């Protein structure tokens with residue numbers, strides 16, 4: 001007879017133990033963590049243990065803030081020492097871009113309520129008299145940062161979990177995991193089998209192997225990283241306080257801090273990064289370190305000694321060279337495993353000591369309550385699909401390692417291992433100047449280089465050169481006609497006798513009743529939070545087509561499959577076989593008319609309807625809608641016909657001044673039109689909070705309805721508002737603080753410059769007391785407070801006449 005538990009967590013590093021602690025805290029004490037050796041014996045024990053508030057990610061900022069807060073009180077709660085050192089930290093800037101990043105971080109920190117400030121060389125010198133500041137312009141000072149003893153902190157979490165009734169079993173290797181017929185899992189171990197409702201993969205460097213047992217190919221690569229500890233530093237002996245941790249991205253590509261009276265120097269070398277255990281981590285590995293490879297880190301280590309000359313003559317008493325898990329984009333894999341039920345990932349963490357507490361807290365919420373309190377999208381394991389094969393994983397993880405101490409420019413478009421998925425238009429559009437971005441493996445045009453500009457990425461915090469190009473694309477769509485390859489959209493078809501009933505149940509809007517009608521709608525979880533936004537089209541034969549952002553492809557498939565239950569419904573993912581084009585602008589009808597016999601007048605083909613038409617001999621489904629807010633169509637057609645249809649439209653469009661357009665123009669136009677996007681519609685918010693109740697039908701049943709009603713009744717914690725900001729050199733990237741009289745009242749979710757309306761626009765989630773149109777407030781952009789106003793209607797075509805024209 002199997003032993004029973006509600007949840008079995010495989011792996012006793014900081015990630016798994018933190019989850020156990022937080023599940024127990026949430027009332028799920030009937031959980032077991034199984035570790036093959038000692039707790040922390042994977043990557044956790046040898047970590048340097050630093051935690052910083054410095055990040056421009058809102059989600060990671062929340063996790064880091066929580067981690068610091070928890071570590072400070074954990075010792076009192078559990079009686080187990082975590083050795084918290086609240087020494088603060090400094091992140092140095094040597095040039096304007098680096099300084100802008102620090103300023104951006106201050107804007108995000110202000111939204112999160114994290115203390116931080118930018119200080120000049122004199123103040124840096126006062127805080128850290130031993131650092132050579134030659135060339136340093138400024139530093140971000142985060143006074144509440146620090147470091148812990150990773151093993152002690154993990155043991156404290158384990159003790160806390162045990163005190164709340166959870167179990168930890170050590171020296172027992174999990175040998176396999178298999179699905180049970182009741183939807184739960186059987187976990188086979190050296191000491192017998194466990195049956196559980198839910199299982200969690202917290203296997204660290206083994207997580208990929210554990211995933212393989214159940215058919216997953218988790219994108220995790222083990223990179224190795226060094227830190228060295230010097231002999232005791234004479235100058236440190238008399239210090240009465242601990243020096244702040246210094247993060248020097250430019251010169252050291254790493255961090256330097258005090259380790260008792262020695263110095264600890266960690267290096268992220270910027271060349272030849274090293275992977276280990278590519279074929280699998282040996283099961284017998286335990287407290288594993290690798291021989292130091294000083295050649296690899298020497299240039300940066302030498303720079304470190306130059307920056308801290310008091311260390312230059314000292315010996316190195318210990319070198320730690322250990323493995324760290326890196327997913328392709330560097331973010332954790334935290335959430336449901338793709339394609340499986342009740343199987344969770346809590347792995348892929350490269351900064352697990354800092355992120356572990358928050359990761360455990362928010363994943364526990366997701367498991368227990370059905371949704372986490374913070375937006376988990378950037379961590380969701382379902383952001384990867386089959387496109388992320390092993391060669392992609394390896395190339396991306398190395399790239400991620402190399403980027404660890406580079407300036408993270410907004411929208412940075414990581415180049416390694418591309419292209420993966422292309423449409424037949426890829427080369428054509430590239431030749432026309434397209435600068436592509438990768439979305440769910442797809443290459444999608446972002447903007448087009450014109451006027452002799454090089455077709456390559458340009459980045460900056462202050463309106464990079466692509467703005468001029470985007471302005472031209474927007475002008476083309478607003479005044480003439482633009483065409484964009486939007487094939488990356490996820491496209492899923494639902495059919496069968498019970499299709500209509502399933503669709504009605506999973507969407508908050510009314511499912512279209514007549515063939516050729518469509519609705520914009522939201523899929524909610526039981527907490528009434530938004531899983532995703534989709535367009536749903538009713539097709540002949542009782543079929544329905546779901547179209548949503550590329551990122552949600554796996555999520556949409558999994559959600560529909562999960563909700564299907566016993567219903568007689570087929571779910572078909574057509575994302576790769578169907579391509580799509582957006583043709584929009586006042587001349588869109590005239591252009592389309594040249595290449596199809598189908599009637600396109602308002603009566604035959606009204607706004608928000610779909611028709612099966614033929615374009616240049618290719619059968620296509622035309623949807624009359626436009627995310628840019630113009631007269632326009634989305635044309636969905638077999639991928640094989642894309643080139644033919646594009647060429648025909650391009651040819652026909654010549655007389656009308658057609659232009660290629662990309663996602664940056666689309667984003668600017670949707671902001672001009674006050675259309676919310678994926679950044680606004682997240683698992684963090686309900687429909688009333690997102691202010692999208694006009695897309696909801698409360699006279700029918702749907703998943704999340706009761707929570708939506710409750711949210712309507714309750715005083716909302718925030719509301720989504722639309723802002724115009726007075727700024728002429730930079731725009732919001734998301735997560736910037738919104739202030740009233742200097743006090744924090746919310747945070748931006750997304751922003752862009754609206755070229756037609758000549759305004760910097762943004763959406764933000766604000767305290768409802770400040771959400772009334774006309775309210776004057778301030779948005780902190782690059783550390784400076786800029787005046788802003790809440791707008792009550794779209795900055796462009798508020799009456800929405802143009803799309804219906």
Ligand SMILES: Cc1cc2nc3c(=O)[nH]c(=O)nc-3n(C[C@H](O)[C@H](O)[C@H](O)COP(=O)(O)OP(=O)(O)OC[C@H]3O[C@@H](n4cnc5c(N)ncnc54)[C@H](O)[C@@H]3O)c2cc1C
Nearest residue numbers: 011013015036042043044048049050174204351352353354
């Ligand atoms: C040199 C270095 C410095 C670092 N410095 C920092 C830092 O300053 N700050 C920071 O936040 N992070 C730092 N890290 C990263 C940090 O160590 C990791 O992110 C973190 O430890 C990952 O924790 P984990 O729980 O995911 O993995 P692990 O700690 O590896 O835990 C996974 C556990 O799963 C167990 N396991 C695997 N398979 C099985 C099985 N089949 N059955 C039972 N048990 C199994 C393993 O034995 C292991 O104990 C550093 C890493 C290195 C190498």
